[in-house]
Amino acid sequence: MSLTDSGRKAVSAYEVVHASREFRTLRRRFVSYVTPVTFAFIGWYFIFVVVAAFAPGFMRIQVVGSINIGLCFGALQFVSTFAITLAYSRWARRNLDPASARIRQRLERGRQP
Secondary structure, three states: OEEEEOOOEEEEHHHHHHHOHHHHHHHHHHHHHHHHHHHHHHHHHHHHHHHHHHOHHHHOOEEEOOEEHHHHHHHHHHHHHHHHHHHHHHHHHHHOHHHHHHHHHHHHHOOOO
16 A cells, blocks of 8 residues: 555555654654663663672672572572563553554554554
8 A cells, every 4th residue: 555645656565654753753752662672771780780799798698597688689680671671562552552543543544643
């Protein structure tokens, strides 16, 4: 399917959607959530690595039995990954899915957004 742009060149419906205000808004919402969360997670990961490299004595401190702080920090990496995934899923369901569904419906019907 293609739409014409003043008869000069054929423009696909996907290009029209990509250029639409609604798509730009959707993309801005996505980036405004994902960017800070990504930087926070990477920062948290590097703190773990730096502490493990430069403060091994701290990481060896026993918490319970043979479980030490380093092992707890490592496990928290997995916990934070799952928490971020769950939070993003909920956020996207509320903030991205309705707008993307409208864009998809218009695209499937062949209408411009």
